[in-house]
Amino acid sequence: MRRRQGMTLVEIMVVLGVLALIAAVAIPSLAGVFDVQQRAAARELAQMYRFLLAEAALRNVTFRLAFNLDTGTWKIEVGDPEATVFGTPEELEAWEKDNRTMIKDRAKMANQEEGANPEEDRSRFAGLSYPGLDTEGSLPADCMFAWVYTPQYGQPQTPSEIVPEDPSEQRVVYSYVYPDGTADHTVVRIVDNDDPEDGYTVEIEPLSGETHVDGENLDPLESLSWLPDDPPSIR
Numbered sequence: 001m002r003r004r005q006g007m008t009l010v011e012i013m014v015v016l017g018v019l020a021l022i023a024a025v026a027i028p029s030l031a032g033v034f035d036v037q038q039r040a041a042a043r044e045l046a047q048m049y050r051f052l053l054a055e056a057a058l059r060n061v062t063f064r065l066a067f068n069l070d071t072g073t074w075k076i077e078v079g080d081p082e083a084t085v086f087g088t089p090e091e092l093e094a095w096e097k098d099n100r101t102m103i104k105d106r107a108k109m110a111n112q113e114e115g116a117n118p119e120e121d122r123s124r125f126a127g128l129s130y131p132g133l134d135t136e137g138s139l140p141a142d143c144m145f146a147w148v149y150t151p152q153y154g155q156p157q158t159p160s161e162i163v164p165e166d167p168s169e170q171r172v173v174y175s176y177v178y179p180d181g182t183a184d185h186t187v188v189r190i191v192d193n194d195d196p197e198d199g200y201t202v203e204i205e206p207l208s209g210e211t212h213v214d215g216e217n218l219d220p221l222e223s224l225s226w227l228p229d230d231p232p233s234i235r
Contacts, residue, residue, distance in 0.1 A: 121202035146189040149220035187220035
């Protein structure tokens, strides 16, 4: 009768060494998969802006991208070429001050018409149905919006600390593409859910509409610091 023997110390050390080697190879590979997802999401967003810039000029419309920071989703809406858009928080505040009566009237309508949102109906944007184009989408499950910046908000807008259950209370920010082939200066940061420092930044330049994808965490308030505060004078 043979006696059953346990593993020797040497065998245990060999097994642990093999497991450590497997982990050393597997963990960077998994990180690379997540990095690919972030990069692909950033490039898809940049490509979508390029398409909308050309399409807005062709169709003479204004597009609005609505980023839901709390759910990691986005959708494209379309509006009139002369839609009301605000370049700074101060402009928005001034408009609301000058149009209080209209806002109150629309608020009354919202109480009568389910689903109406007068505060977001200033420029009459609606959902878009376009063959061959995904007009609504979401980030990969392991990614999130760290922040989105456009001048109308003044500062980068971040997700809520606790996601509201009521969709109307979730944090949504807007970026606009205009019929003259320009767009809001928009900067979007997409990161890993578990590592907010790891991600990609998409920047849309305000005049040229050029799009850039960068692995660095850009400061949107500094990215156009090279522009002069005053236009050049002609003599």
